[in-house]
Structures are given as C-alpha cells and as structure tokens.
Amino acid sequence: MIGGLGALDALSGSMRLGGVSGPLTPVAPSVSTSDFASAVAEAASRTIHTLGQAETVSMTALEGGNVQTREVVDAVMSAEQTLQAAISIRDKIVTAYLEVSRMAI
Template identity: 45%
Template sequence: MIEALSLAGALLAPVSRPAPAAPSSALSGASFSDALAGVANSAADGLRTAEATSILGLQGKASVQEVVESVMNAQQSLQTAIAIRDKAVAAYQSLTQMAI
C-alpha cells in the first residue's frame, strides 16, 4: 500500500520542464515570405518522397511500413499547407471587407 502511495506521489509530483529554446539566428532574420516559402518547399519535398517511396513499394523494394509512414507524413504536410492557405484566404477576405 505504501509503495502504491509513493508511486502515486511520484507520478503527481511537478515535472520540471526545460526552458523554451531561444529562436535561432537563422530564423530571426528571415522574413515571413521566406519562412512560408520554406514550409511550402518542405511540403513539396515530403510529397515527392512519399511518391518515390510508394513506387518503391509497388516494385517490392520498400516495406509496407515505410510506404505507410511516408504517405502519412505527406498527408500531414498537405493538410498543414491547406490549413495555412485557408487562413491566408480568410485573412485576405477580412482585409477586403474592412471599411476605409
């Protein structure tokens, strides 16, 4: 019983978390358009990788697990890109509806 209470106390004890990392110097000087372009390029590279892995899977040179992981990563990248696009369109529409 005491061991269970000790374990529960240890699980409920506050967890020390590392301090957030400071932004790197490479990102601090980058413009928003550069960052957006980097995200878009990264998503496109992920889609190309997924396509290549899928072809290798069809040829029997890649395992099913590798194909599934690659396609899931590409799907996540595509969904992120779509969400960013939707937010940009919504922001543009909000700006166009403002009174001057």
C-alpha cells in the same frame, strides 16, 4: 512534427516575451514582408519535399524494391498530414486577406 508547420514555427519564433520577473507582455514582432514570404516559401518547399518522398517510397515499393510496408505507410501518412496542414494554412491566409479587404478605409 508535421512538416508543413515549419512556417508556423518560424513565425512563432519571431515573437519574444519580455518581463521575466513580472507579468509576461508580448513585444511587437519584427517580421517584415520578406520574412513572411520566405517562411511561406520554405513551408511550401518542405511540403513538396515530403510529398515527393512519399511518392518515391511508394513507387519503390510498387516496383518490388526493398521497402517495408511500414515505411510506405509512414511516408504516406506524413505526406497526408503535411498536405492537410498546408491546406489549412492556405485557408487561413485567404480568410485573413478577405477580412482585410472588407475593412473600411
């Protein structure tokens, strides 16, 4: 799993589907502003943690520590995926904000 997508997992967990015997109908999500803010903050902290881990593993390898090349590659690839996911989420939030700001009142 990509570390930066934890916020999406948290947000998708807030939507429940009802009507087990009949057709599935979405129930209105009960996400408040603080829940969204905490989900974004958690995703940001996971991203920072993943990037920090990759940096630590890379520096340990450069200093001649007991780190396999595979571990360095895995850490860097994970950090890259996490950063790409975070940038994508940021872009979606900015796009949504711009769309809302253009709405006629």
